[in-house]
Each structure stands twice: as C-alpha cells, then as structure tokens.
Amino acid sequence: MTVQVVIKPNTYFDSVSLMSLSTKANQVEGVEQAIIAMGTEMNKGVIRNVGLMTPEVEEAKNSDLMIVVKAATDELCENAFVSINELLTKKNTNTGKSEVKYSTISSAAQSIPEANLAVISVNGAYAAREAKKALENDLHVMLFSDNVSIEEEIELKKFAHEKGLLMMGPDCGTAILGNIGLAFANAVRKGEIGIVGASGTGSQEISVRIHDFGGGITQLIGTGGRDLSEEVGGIMMLDGIKALDEDEATKVIVLVSKPPAPSVEEKILAQISQCKKPVVVWFIGGDEEKITKAGGHFAKMSKEAALKAVLLAGADESKINKRALNIPLIEEVRAKLKPEQKYIRGLFCGGTLCDEAMYAAMEKFDNVYSNIQKNADYLLEDNNVSKEHTFIDFGDDEFTKGKPHPMIDPSTRIERFKQEAKDPSVGVIVMDFVLGFGSHEDPVGVMLPAIIEAKQLAEQEGRHLEILGYVLGTDLDYQNFDEQVEKLIAAGVTHASSSQNAGLLAREFVVKGE
Amino acid sequence: MSKINELFKSKIHAINVGIEFFKDDIVKQNASATHLDWTPPGGGKPELIAALDKLENPSVLEKIEEANKLAVERIVNSQPVLIGFDQAINCVPGMTKTTILHAGPPITFDKMSGPMKGAVTGALVFEGLAKDIEEAYEVAASGAITFAPCHEHNCVGSMAGVTSASMFMHIVENKTYGNIAYTNLSEQMAKILRMGANDQSVIDRLNWMRDVLGPILRDAMKLNTDGIDLRLMLAQALHMGDECHNRNVAGTTLLIQALTPYILETDFTTEQKRQVFDFVASSDYFSGPTWMALSKCALDAAHGIENSTIVTTMARNGVEFGIRVSGMAGNTWFTGPAQKVVGPMFAGYKPEDSGLDIGDSAITETYGIGGFAMATAPAIVALVGGTVDEAIGFSTKMKEITTTENPNVTIPLLNFMGIATGIDVRKVTQTGIMPVINTAIAHKEPGIGMIGAGITYPPVEAFEKALLTLSENIN
Numbered sequence: 001m002t003v004q005v006v007i008k009p010n011t012y013f014d015s016v017s018l019m020s021l022s023t024k025a026n027q028v029e030g031v032e033q034a035i036i037a038m039g040t041e042m043n044k045g046v047i048r049n050v051g052l053m054t055p056e057v058e059e060a061k062n063s064d065l066m067i068v069v070k071a072a073t074d075e076l077c078e079n080a081f082v083s084i085n086e087l088l089t090k091k092n093t094n095t096g097k098s099e100v101k102y103s104t105i106s107s108a109a110q111s112i113p114e115a116n117l118a119v120i121s122v123n124g125a126y127a128a129r130e131a132k133k134a135l136e137n138d139l140h141v142m143l144f145s146d147n148v149s150i151e152e153e154i155e156l157k158k159f160a161h162e163k164g165l166l167m168m169g170p171d172c173g174t175a176i177l178g179n180i181g182l183a184f185a186n187a188v189r190k191g192e193i194g195i196v197g198a199s200g201t202g203s204q205e206i207s208v209r210i211h212d213f214g215g216g217i218t219q220l221i222g223t224g225g226r227d228l229s230e231e232v233g234g235i236m237m238l239d240g241i242k243a244l245d246e247d248e249a250t251k252v253i254v255l256v257s258k259p260p261a262p263s264v265e266e267k268i269l270a271q272i273s274q275c276k277k278p279v280v281v282w283f284i285g286g287d288e289e290k291i292t293k294a295g296g297h298f299a300k301m302s303k304e305a306a307l308k309a310v311l312l313a314g315a316d317e318s319k320i321n322k323r324a325l326n327i328p329l330i331e332e333v334r335a336k337l338k339p340e341q342k343y344i345r346g347l348f349c350g351g352t353l354c355d356e357a358m359y360a361a362m363e364k365f366d367n368v369y370s371n372i373q374k375n376a377d378y379l380l381e382d383n384n385v386s387k388e389h390t391f392i393d394f395g396d397d398e399f400t401k402g403k404p405h406p407m408i409d410p411s412t413r414i415e416r417f418k419q420e421a422k423d424p425s426v427g428v429i430v431m432d433f434v435l436g437f438g439s440h441e442d443p444v445g446v447m448l449p450a451i452i453e454a455k456q457l458a459e460q461e462g463r464h465l466e467i468l469g470y471v472l473g474t475d476l477d478y479q480n481f482d483e484q485v486e487k488l489i490a491a492g493v494t495h496a497s498s499s500q501n502a503g504l505l506a507r508e509f510v511v512k513g514e
Numbered sequence: 515m516s517k518i519n520e521l522f523k524s525k526i527h528a529i530n531v532g533i534e535f536f537k538d539d540i541v542k543q544n545a546s547a548t549h550l551d552w553t554p555p556g557g558g559k560p561e562l563i564a565a566l567d568k569l570e571n572p573s574v575l576e577k578i579e580e581a582n583k584l585a586v587e588r589i590v591n592s593q594p595v596l597i598g599f600d601q602a603i604n605c606v607p608g609m610t611k612t613t614i615l616h617a618g619p620p621i622t623f624d625k626m627s628g629p630m631k632g633a634v635t636g637a638l639v640f641e642g643l644a645k646d647i648e649e650a651y652e653v654a655a656s657g658a659i660t661f662a663p664c665h666e667h668n669c670v671g672s673m674a675g676v677t678s679a680s681m682f683m684h685i686v687e688n689k690t691y692g693n694i695a696y697t698n699l700s701e702q703m704a705k706i707l708r709m710g711a712n713d714q715s716v717i718d719r720l721n722w723m724r725d726v727l728g729p730i731l732r733d734a735m736k737l738n739t740d741g742i743d744l745r746l747m748l749a750q751a752l753h754m755g756d757e758c759h760n761r762n763v764a765g766t767t768l769l770i771q772a773l774t775p776y777i778l779e780t781d782f783t784t785e786q787k788r789q790v791f792d793f794v795a796s797s798d799y800f801s802g803p804t805w806m807a808l809s810k811c812a813l814d815a816a817h818g819i820e821n822s823t824i825v826t827t828m829a830r831n832g833v834e835f836g837i838r839v840s841g842m843a844g845n846t847w848f849t850g851p852a853q854k855v856v857g858p859m860f861a862g863y864k865p866e867d868s869g870l871d872i873g874d875s876a877i878t879e880t881y882g883i884g885g886f887a888m889a890t891a892p893a894i895v896a897l898v899g900g901t902v903d904e905a906i907g908f909s910t911k912m913k914e915i916t917t918t919e920n921p922n923v924t925i926p927l928l929n930f931m932g933i934a935t936g937i938d939v940r941k942v943t944q945t946g947i948m949p950v951i952n953t954a955i956a957h958k959e960p961g962i963g964m965i966g967a968g969i970t971y972p973p974v975e976a977f978e979k980a981l982l983t984l985s986e987n988i989n
Contacts, residue, residue, distance in 0.1 A: 019858035019966060020896035026864070035861030042703070043861075050862045068861075101551040101907070103914045103945040105529055108548055114527045115548065119540075121532030126554050129563070130531055139529065140521055144536070164517040180526045180545040183536055187543075219522055243518040437539040478542075 001032065003070045004077040005056045011065040013038070013088075021087050028083045030076035031069060036084065039064040105130055109137035119182055120169075121145055127170060128152035135160050135167065142222070143169030144183050146397075150231050153224070157235040167236055169224040173200030173405075176207065176220035184407060186436035187476035191216015192313045194244035196237050197256035198223045199284075201350025201395075201434065202302065204472060205499045206254055206282070209306030211474045212498075213320050215313055218250040219243075225351075228260035228268070238271055245275045252312045254280045254305055255296075258355065259287075269294035278312045280305050284355050302356055303500035323497040330508045333428070333494070336464040337509070341427040344506045345420040346391035347413050349406040349443075350472065350499075353432045357503035358391040364507055365389055371396050386420060407439045414450050421454030421465060427510035428466040430502055433488075435473025435481060444471065444484045451491050466509060469493045470502035553946040562943055562978055565985035569823070569940055574988055578940075581822035585840045586918045586936035588819075589881070592812035593689040595741040596804065599699075599731040601724075603679040606696050608667050610679065612643065614654075615664040617675025617874045618831025619847040623654045623661060627832030627852075629710025629869045632960025633674035634661075636712025640720045641678045647712055647961075665827055665838070666845050669696045670810045670874035672803050673708035673956055673964075674832070681720070682728030686744065686807040688815050695811035697804075697874075699723055699731070702797035709956040709963035710869070726786050727793060734776035742772050744808040748883070749923045751801075752933075757891035758805040759875060759884030760952040760967055763798040765805060770794050806874065809881035816936075818843035821988050824917065825937040825980075828880045828949065828972060832872035832956075837976045839939055841984055848980040850973030855955045857897050857968015869958035871970045876951045882920055882933035885950035885969060886912045889927045897952060897968055908950050909934070915941040915949065939984060942977045 013021070018036050025034035033050065037043035039060030047053055052068050060066050067084055071077040102108035109115050118134035120127055124147025132155075134141045141160065148170035160167030168175055174197070175182040179190045186204055188211040197203025200222060207217050221244075223236040237255065244250045253275065260268060260283065272279045273294045280297040282305035291298040297312065299305030303323065311317055344361055348354035354372065362368045367388040373379045380387060383398055393399075394406040394413050406413050413431070420429050433443040440446065451467060458465035469488045473481045488495050496502035527546040530537040540547040556562025569578060602609045609615075614634055616626070623634065635650035638659070644650035653659060664671040671677050683696040701719060705711040735741075747768050754764030770791070777787055794800045817826040822840035829836055836847040852870040859865070878884035888895075889909035892902045909925060912934040919932030937949055948971035955966035 014893060016858065016894045016896045016967070019860060021858075022861045023858045033862060037861055046861055101911065102529075102548065103551050103553075103911075103947055104941075105531065105550065107914050108529045108550060112527065112529070112548060114525075114546070115529050116521055116524055117526055117528045119528050119530045119532075119536050119547075121530075121536060122552065123554070126558070126563075129555065129567070130552075134529070138517075140518070144532070166518055166521065178522065178524065178526050178545075180540060180543045182528070182540065239518065243516060243522070246516065246519055247522050249522070437542075438536070 002074050002077055003052055005054050006067040007056050007060050008065040010063050024087055025084050028080045030071050031080045033070040035068045037066055039066050105133040106137055109139055124148050131156050135165055140166040142172055142175050142182050146171040154232055161235050168222045172222035172224045174204050175222045176217055181437045184438040186474050188474055189216035192251040193309045194218045194250035195220040195254045196240035198225055198227050199256055199352040202256040202352030205302045206256055206306050208472055208474050209303050209498060210310055213310045215310035228257050228264045230261040230263060234264040234268055241271050245277055252278050252309045254309045257283050259283045259285055272296045280308045285359050301500040303498045325501055325504055333466055333509045337427050340425055342510050343425050344389045344428055344510055345386055345426050346430045347416055348393050348432050349395055349434050350432050351393045351395050353499045354391050354393040356499050357506055360503035361389055361507045364511055407434050410446055417450055428468055428506050430468040430506040433471045435477040435479040444487045448491055455492055467493045468496055468506055470496040555944045565981050566944055568985045577821045578823055581819050582824050582917055585816040585819045585822040585824040588816040589812050589935055590920045591690050592815050594686045594744045594808040594811035595689050596744055597687045597741040598685045598735040599682050602677055602681050602683050605683055605685055606667050606669055613660045615662055615667055615669055615677040617671045618829045619834050619836030619849050620663055621831045625833060627869055628958050628960045629956040630674045630832050632710030632712050633676035633707050636707045636716055637676045637678040640717050664874055665829055670806045670877050672875050673873040675874050680724050684804055684807045686811045688811045691815040693814050695807045697807040700800045700803050705963040710960045711963040712961055727790055730777055730780055730782050730790050733780040734773055737776040737779050745922055752887060752890045753926055755891055755893055757884055757887040759878045761891045761894045762802045765801040766798050769801040806877050809877040813880055816840055823939045823984055825880055828876040829874045830871045832870055835972050835976055839980050848976045850975030853970050855953055855968045855970040857966055859966030863965040867957055867965055869956045879949050879951050882935045885952040886934050889925050914945055915947050939977055939980045943981045948972055
C-alpha cells in the first residue's frame with residue numbers, strides 16, 4: 001500500500017466542487033482512498049483522522065490544494081493522479097439554454113399564452129381528466145386516447161360546446177388545423193374544402209383524394225367514432241359544420257362517417273339544410289334520398305365524395321384525372337384465378353378503408369364476415385380465423401390491446417397475411433398502406449418480404465396469388481409515396497389508386513359467372 | 515367570431531400530452547408544440563385520483579382556492595424580525611429542564627436514528643442530566659425525559675434539531691401577525707451535536723456557546739431595539755448568491771455585519787468578542803438557523819387555515835419525513851420513510867456511511883428558499899448534479915407545485931421571479947413532482963458528524979396521506 005501526495009500551491013477550488021471531485025476520485029480504478037481538499041486545518045484534521053498525514057500535508061497552506069491518494073501500488077497511485085488531474089481540468093461543456101419543462105396542462109397553458117390546442121394521447125384512464133383541464137384553460141382539444149367512457153365523452157363535449165371549443169375525440173386519430181396535421185394525418189395542400197369526420201382513415205382518405213384531384217383542405221375536424229351515436233348526439237359534428245359554414249376560407253364542406261343514429265342523422269340533416277355552403281355527405285352505407293332531400297350532396301363512396309367536393313369548389317372537371325377503374329385489369333385477374341379461388345381477404349390498418357371495401361363486397365355477396373360487422377350474424381366467431389369473404393380491421397380494440405396501432409406497428413397483420421396467403425380458397429388479399437404523420441416510416445417495406453415469399457410459395461403450388469395494395473398518401477408525405485407504390489408493383493402487387501377502387505377491384509376480381 | 519373560427523385563423527401552438535412524436539410531427543410542420551413532462555396523477559392510484567377529483571368539485575374548489583389564497587398571502591406578507599436571543603428555558607413555550615426537543619415528526623428515543631441518539635445523549639450530558647454518554651442512554655430511555663418535536667413548540671432545529679433548556683435561541687417575531695419562532699445557534703462545522711457528535715470537544719463548544727456566545731448575542735440584541743429585518747436580509751443574501759440552506763456565506767456576512775456594532779457595545783471582554791467573531795468566521799453556516807427561524811415564523815402564520823391544502827411544515831427525524839398542512843390545524847403529521855441524500859461527500863466517506871435525511875431545515879424549502887431557490891446559487895451547483903441549467907431547472911420546476919411567487923424575495927437569474935411559494939398538496943400529488951430539498955448528510959452512526967451534502971426529496975406517501983385526509987375533511 002502506498003500513499004502519494006501532491007500539493008498544488010495557490011490553487012483554489014470551492015469546497016463543494018472539491019467534495020464532488022473527491023467523490024469521483026474515489027471511484028477511479030485502483031484507488032483505495034482519495035482526498036482532494038484545500039489545505040485548511042479542518043481538512044488536515046480529516047486527513048490525520050484517516051491516517052494519511054504526511055509532512056507535505058502538514059505544511060500545506062490554506063490556499064494550497066492538497067491531493068492525497070492511497071492505492072495498492074505506486075503505479076496505481078500515479079494512474080490515479082492522471083485521472084484526478086483530468087477531473088480537475090475538465091470543464092463542463094453543457095451551456096445549452098435551459099428549457100422549461102411543464103408537468104401539467106394548467107401550468108403550461110398559463111405560462112404559454114399563445115397555446116391554443118391540447119393534443120392528448122395518455123392512457124384512457126387519465127385522458128378525460130386531462131381533456132377537462134385543457135378545456136378549463138380555454139384550449140381546444142384533440143383527444144387521441146381511446147378507452148374513455150361515453151359518459152365522460154358526453155360531459156366533455158357538452159362542456160366544450162358551452163365554452164365554444166373544439167372537443168375532437170376521444171379516439172380521434174386525425175385532424176388538420178390551419179394546414180398543420182395532427183396525430184395521423186397526411187400532408188395535403190391548403191385549399192377551400194373543410195372536412196368533419198367521425199372516422200379517422202375515412203377523413204384521411206378524403207383529404208388525400210381531394211389533394212390528388214388538385215384541391216386542398218381548409219380544416220379537417222375529427223370528432224371521434226362515437227360522436228354520431230344516440231348518446232353523444234353529434235355535438236362535435238354539429239359544431240364543426242357550423243364553424244366551417246362560418247369560415248370565410250371554406251367553400252365546401254364534406255362530412256365523413258358511418259351512418260349516424262337516426263335521431264342524430266335528423267339533427268345533422270337539419271343543420272345541412274341551413275348551411276350557406278354545399279355539403280357533401282359520405283355516410284358509408286347512407287341513405288341517398290334523405291341526404292338529397294336535406295339539400296346535401298350524397299356520395300356513396302370516398303373518391304366520389306372527394307370529386308364532388310372539388311367540383312363544387314369550382315375545379316375544372318376536364319382537367320382532373322379521375323383515376324377510373326381499370327376494367328381490362330379485372331378480366332385479366334379473373335382469368336388467372338382457379339374456380340375454387342373465390343374469396344376476398346381484406347387485411348386493413350384503417351377502419352374506414354376496411355368498411356368501404358366490405359360494403360362494396362356486401363353489394364354482391366351475402367357471406368361477408370368481419371370483426372367490425374354491424375350485423376351480428378356476420379361477426380367472426382374467431383377473429384384469428386377467416387371465413388369465406390373476410391375483412392379484418394387490425395385497428396380494432398381486440399388487436400390493439402397492449403400494442404401500438406397497426407399503422408405504427410404492422411407485425412400482427414404480417415402474420416395474418418402469411419396465413420391467408422396459404423389458403424387455396426383465397427382469390428385476392430387486399431391491404432392498405434397508410435402514409436403520413438404518425439404512421440410507420442416504410443409500411444410497404446416491412447410487408448415486402450412476406451409478400452415475396454407468399455408469391456413464391458403460391459407459384460410452387462401452381463396457383464396465382466392476387467394481392468391488391470392501396471397506398472393512402474400524397475406526394476407531400478414524408479414516406480415518399482411514389483417509392484412505396486413502386487415497391488408494391490415491383491413485388492407483383494396490383495396497385496389500387498384509391499380506397500374506393502381497392503374495394504371495387506377486390507370485389508370484381510372474385511365475382512364469378514358474369 | 516366563435517372561438518373555433520378564431521382557431522382556424524390562428525397559428526397552432528399545441529400542448530402535447532402523451533405520445534411524444536406527435537409533438538415532433540407538429541414541430542416539423544413549422545408549428546409550435548410543447549411536450550409535457552407528464553406522469554399519471556396520484557401515481558395512477560384510483561383512490562388518489564378520486565380524492566383529487568373530489569377536491570375539484572366547483573364548490574369545494576372555491577373554498578380551497580380561497581383558503582390557499584389567504585395562506586400564501588400570510589406567508590408572503592409575514593415580516594419576520596430577529597428581536598433577540600435567550601436560553602430556551604426562558605423563552606420557548608412549554609420548555610422544561612427535562613425536555614428535549616428534536617427535529618421532524620414525533621419519535622420515541624428507542625426508534626431514533628444514530629445521529630439523533632448521539633445528539634440527545636450529548637445534550638443530556640451538556641445539561642448535567644447525565645454524567646457521561648453511557649449514562650445518558652439510560653436517562654434517555656428511562657422515561658424521565660420529555661421528547662417533543664421542535665415544531666410543536668414554535669421551534670425548528672437543524673439536523674438532529676436537539677434543543678435543551680440552557681441552549682441559546684434566536685427569537686424571531688412576525689411583525690405582521692405577531693407570532694414568534696425560535697431556533698438554536700449554529701455550532702458551525704462539522705463535528706457537532708446536531709450531526710450526532712457528542713465527545714468532549716462538542717460539549718466544550720456547547721458550554722462556550724452557553725457562557726459566552728449566547729450571552730453576547732443576547733446583550734447585543736438588547737441594544738438593538740429595532741431588531742433585524744430578516745426578510746430584507748434574506749432577499750439581499752439571495753441576490754448575493756446564497757440559497758440560504760446549503761450556501762450561507764452572504765447571509766452570514768450580512769448578519770454579522772448587522773450584529774457587530776451592538777456586540778462591540780456589550781460589556782464583554784475584547785477577547786471574548788474576538789472569540790465570537792472567530793467562531794462566526796469559522797463557518798459560513800452561522801446564519802443557516804436564522805433563515806430557518808424566519809421560514810418557520812412566516813409559515814406558522816399560515817398554519818391552521820380551514821380548507822387550505824398548503825404545506826406549512828416539512829421536517830425529518832432521521833427515520834420519518836413528516837409534513838403538516840395548513841388545513842389540518844394543530845399537530846397533525848403526515849409521514850413516510852426518510853429518504854437517502856445524494857450528493858458529494860467529504861473525503862474519506864462513502865454513500866453507505868450516510869444517515870437518512872434528517873432535520874427541520876426543510877422549512878426553508880417549505881418557505882421557497884434552499885433547493886427551491888437553487889437558481890440563486892450557481893456556486894454550489896455541484897450539489898445538484900453539476901450544471902447551472904440544472905440548478906435553474908429546479909427553481910422553475912417548483913413553480914409547478916406551488917401557489918404563487920413571493921415578490922419580496924426574488925431570483926435575479928430568472929428575471930427576478932419571486933421564489934416559488936405555497937407548496938400545494940394537490941399539485942404535488944397531481945404532478946408527481948416532489949419538493950426538492952438541499953441538505954447536509956450526517957454519518958449514520960452517532961458521534962461522528964457531517965460527512966457531505968446533497969439533495970433529497972420527501973417520500974410520496976406523506977403527500978398521499980395528506981391528500982386523502984384533506985379530501986375527507988373538506989366538503
């Protein structure tokens with residue numbers, strides 16, 4: 001055991017820094033004990049107490065820095081001095097500006113007067129509480145969280161309505177406010193069309209189609225999926241329509257939803273009939289007559305809704321590429337399929353995209369099963385096992401418990417795809433790939449290995465595996481839309497140019513005997 | 515124009531709670547977003563969330579807000595003035611010759627931590643109640659000694675807080691509300707009774723403090739009929755780089771400067787006066803207890819306001835950490851286990867030598883200085899991790915759990931923001947942010963003393979219990 005001492009004359013360090021240095025020096029490898037201190041009587045006393053006193057220490061002055069190291073060997077001692085010298089000369093380089101961190105919505109809202117919106121995506125058990133705080137602080141709310149009770153939703157929406165604030169959600173996945181996309185949203189042009197949507201991917205689809213047709217969006221207001229239920233009564237959609245009707249920049253309004261509860265539909269239609277602006281209504285499976293009677297512009301499918309909106313906004317029809325359905329392609333695919341390859345398997349990340357394709361199929365087939373069927377007779381008994389025509393929404397609760405949404409983490413769908421691809425009764429597998437903010441950075445890429453492998457397997461078995469892919473996105477989305485489409489085509493996937501076309505193509509591919 | 519239509523025309527500034535990349539995406543689009551450092555309220559415990567919700571019912575909320583407004587008003591408006599020094603037996607309410615006051619919530623001798631036992635036995639020898647430390651252990655356990663928290667006798671005590679009959683006390687009067695607070699004198703550093711040391715050198719110093727230092731200070735302050743305005747002095751000390759819990763160099767200089775003319779005029783010998791000045795100069799800590807008494811004096815004025823959720827005491831006895839809340843009048847303590855103190859240590863000691871968090875000095879944080887005013891004391895940032903930014907961060911973060919700023923005591927570096935004042939039990943439980951406390955570390959064994967300094971936090975249990983009780987009591 002050796003003890004070495006270095007005295008640095010006239011070298012001042014404050015006591016707190018020295019304590020901190022001593023603590024670090026004691027962690028240097030091989031050091032039994034290290035003391036770094038100014039040469040005061042008190043510090044000398046400490047050194048004496050631990051038995052490390054030497055004549056040099058005895059002579060140190062108040063203004064001298066004493067470094068005393070005890071280690072097993074001379075070499076370890078010297079190594080320690082090198083490390084200690086580094087510690088002494090090390091300057092803290094962190095001079096970054098300090099950022100104020102807020103912990104509550106109230107404190108942030110009070111400290112940031114320009115704050116005007118809260119985006120809330122905490123666990124559903126706490127979400128309503130946070131939303132209420134936001135409203136109390138006069139913030140508009142986008143509530144992404146699900147698992148919020150309907151009672152809480154009603155309370156929040158009534159409160160927001162009284163205060164004249166937006167209460168988008170719960171379970172609101174998308175919104176575009178002032179050209180800023182929130183949560184899952186696509187980058188689209190600023191324009192003259194406002195959207196109020198109760199279904200997230202449905203609203204995304206409309207915004208993307210409008211963009212594709214050369215139009216643009218003023219605002220996209222998400223309401224959350226339950227807004228048009230009997231209980232909630234369409235509070236957010238009604239307020240949204242009213243606000244867009246009063247908005248100078250908005251020329252046309254588009255409504256997106258599954259069919260509302262009858263009493264709510266009445267209220268919505270009454271509101272439409274009072275609107276100064278044209279309102280295009282796409283209620284999936286909605287009633288054309290009622291909507292038209294109320295003065296609304298009925299759209300049966302998504303592309304149709306978008307097209308009507310851009311035309312009403314004044315676009316020149318002759319200059320629009322309407323992305324017409326590729327009729328010859330249908331014949332081509334039909335010819336490749338064997339008689340027993342008769343079923344559609346739809347594997348979707350977007351709930352509304354799933355719905356749209358399913359409704360298209362239901363027009364031609366009775367045996368359409370799903371995990372989101374309204375008619376209980378056609379709900380799948382086991383969501384992991386397909387039956388005849390099957391449409392799966394992987395964004396539905398059963399698949400997202402404890403897992404991120406499939407738009408972020410597509411692993412569950414990949415496994416299911418492999419299973420479907422082996423089924424000899426399958427005529428076509430249809431899938432969506434959603435781009436935009438919030439979504440996976442390369443949704444096609446993660447699916448590709450499984451697609452290529454499945455294609456090879458089918459080829460070995462002597463059957464054609466028809467895969468139909470739709471990429472929901474725009475040329476402005478960060479994932480690179482063209483590259484995503486090219487990857488699909490290169491892998492032998494048929495590319496559909498819209499949600500509507502994807503639904504219709506899938507159906508037509510397997511319609512037999514026409 | 516409706517608020518929604520206004521929003522359509524405004525630039526988005528979002529407050530994001532939850533998934534962080536939503537904030538990143540908003541920022542990428544050249545809009546502004548602030549991501550919250552959020553944790554589930556009440557740590558996600560349903561009973562605590564229910565209690566928070568109950569306290570937010572409009573009628574209840576109104577009562578609480580009104581009570582808290584009054585409580586912080588009293589803290590802010592308190593004007594504590596040092597009016598004198600005297601022995602505890604002569605001034606502290608309820609003091610007897612066989613009473614030992616200690617830091618923190620109530621505790622019996624057998625359960626006390628090492629440093630506190632060391633201090634108690636040392637004090638018994640000092641008072642002549644035991645002939646040596648060994649006998650003092652028997653006396654302490656015999657039932658002949660009355661133990662009580664300093665806080666229950668209008669006192670505060672640094673570290674072990676052990677206060678006995680003949681010790682000299684600061685006497686601090688609240689000129690606004692009339693209440694008085696007491697605390698004993700600094701023994702300076704580091705092998706001292708309050709840290710649990712009790713050998714002859716410690717007793718000798720206590721004797722000298724009783725026979726020379728105390729009487730000189732007492733007589734000096736008799737000559738100063740105006741008293742010393744401590745709040746004014748505190749504000750100055752903060753502007754000079756103290757946070758007045760772990761850094762007291764400026765405050766001590768100001769205090770001795772104010773006392774010196776009167777000390778000179780007392781009838782003691784020059785040598786004795788010289789001893790006093792040397793003693794004060796031997797450690798910056800001399801004024802440490804003074805700021806504790808100031809804090810206690812202001813906070814006692816805010817205690818016992820019905821329906822208030824403001825914390826008026828944070829104190830530790832080395833085993834438990836206890837808080838008192840204004841709305842629970844008298845001596846209702848809410849406790850949890852005392853925590854470790856993390857920070858640099860004197861040469862020769864290791865973290866495992868540390869005793870747990872101890873002392874009434876957290877009264878300074880309760881008032882808004884100490885760890886709360888870390889941004890005033892960049893010189894000691896090594897205590898809190900090393901960077902000035904971190905120090906500033908502590909001071910701004912404490913605003914999240916407090917009610918107001920004290921305009922009388924400000925932080926230059928933060929554009930003269932007032933110190934964060936009025937810790938609210940609801941906000942602590944809601945945010946999960948614990949008050950930050952700067953403090954010294956005593957050796958865990960009796961008889962050794964101070965071995966380091968650092969920061970610590972109260973146990974969350976104390977605040978949870980307080981919240982549940984408040985939600986039952988406020989209707």
